[in-house]
Amino acid sequence: MKNKAPIIEIKNLYYRYANEDVLKNINLTIHKGEFLAILGPNGSGKSTLIKLMLKLLKKQKGEILLYGTPIEKYQAWEKIGFVPQKANAFNSGFPATVYEVVRSGLTKKTGMFRFFPKDVKQRVQEVLQAVDMEDLIHRNIGELSGGQQQRVFIARALIGEPDIIILDEPTVGIDRKRVDTFVHLLERLSKEKNITLVMVTHDLGTILDKASHIAWLNRTLHFHGPVQDFQNLDQTTIKSFYQTEFETLGEQMEEKY
Ligand SMILES: Nc1ncnc2c1ncn2[C@@H]1O[C@H](COP(=O)(O)OP(=O)(O)OP(=O)(O)O)[C@@H](O)[C@H]1O
Numbered sequence: 001m002k003n004k005a006p007i008i009e010i011k012n013l014y015y016r017y018a019n020e021d022v023l024k025n026i027n028l029t030i031h032k033g034e035f036l037a038i039l040g041p042n043g044s045g046k047s048t049l050i051k052l053m054l055k056l057l058k059k060q061k062g063e064i065l066l067y068g069t070p071i072e073k074y075q076a077w078e079k080i081g082f083v084p085q086k087a088n089a090f091n092s093g094f095p096a097t098v099y100e101v102v103r104s105g106l107t108k109k110t111g112m113f114r115f116f117p118k119d120v121k122q123r124v125q126e127v128l129q130a131v132d133m134e135d136l137i138h139r140n141i142g143e144l145s146g147g148q149q150q151r152v153f154i155a156r157a158l159i160g161e162p163d164i165i166i167l168d169e170p171t172v173g174i175d176r177k178r179v180d181t182f183v184h185l186l187e188r189l190s191k192e193k194n195i196t197l198v199m200v201t202h203d204l205g206t207i208l209d210k211a212s213h214i215a216w217l218n219r220t221l222h223f224h225g226p227v228q229d230f231q232n233l234d235q236t237t238i239k240s241f242y243q244t245e246f247e248t249l250g251e252q253m254e255e256k257y
Pocket of ligand 1: 017018020022040041042043044045046047048049
């Protein structure tokens with residue numbers, strides 16, 4: 001990854017909730033165009049790390065640089081799209097159409113006022129097309145399946161023309177086959193639009209042939225590197241990541257858990 005610009009740099013990062021150390025000495029650099037999957041057991045600090053990168057939590061100790069700027073001073077949030085955990089949890093009566101949900105991704109911050117209303121409609125159609133959802137533009141969001149709702153949220157993130165999209169477990173509650181299609185869509189966006197992706201996931205089997213890099217977190221960062229290097233790790237090393245709950249890597253790759 002020579003000559004690729006660092007987009008997110010995390011240096012000596014620690015985080016503590018009231019009486020629990022959750023992140024310890026995290027050092028991680030994410031470069032332009034990477035598709036990074038963040039993996040780790042429940043409660044290992046994955047969501048906390050993502051929230052710190054997005055300034056949804058205030059940094060306590062260590063450094064976070066976004067495009068080379070310390071996060072405290074960073075302003076260009078329109079470059080960073082976010083798809084939160086359980087975005088796909090609308091009930092069928094939720095009173096918003098797919099069009100409205102996607103349009104709501106255009107905020108003052110993302111430069112909505114650059115667009116005339118006619119152009120907004122066109123932009124919504126374009127991003128829905130990118131996720132193969134343009135036919136459902138007038139449907140109510142709550143009437144869609146979990147996988148379809150997640151695609152709408154990707155479109156919502158895309159409408160601000162982000163440089164990077166951060167996703168927190170976007171595939172929870174979606175069946176295996178649809179997860180594969182969804183992750184394939186992300187991979188395509190990453191390649192075609194050169195969008196950097198950071199995705200927290202439990203779907204190791206699905207992610208291994210799609211992501212470019214893996215970060216294995218369990219309060220500390222046990223591994224960070226290209227996916228091929230992760231696949232070449234020996235089983236004793238991988239076992240130490242899981243601590244207690246361990247199956248062979250082969251089983252992990254075959255089974256969704
Ligand atoms: N707001 C909070 N206040 C106190 N403790 C919290 C808070 N949010 C998370 N925690 C604790 O911090 C630890 C890490 O949580 P976090 O959500 O970052 O883990 P995670 O790896 O994303 O977990 P999961 O895979 O289950 O979503 C957990 O023990 C959790 O209980």
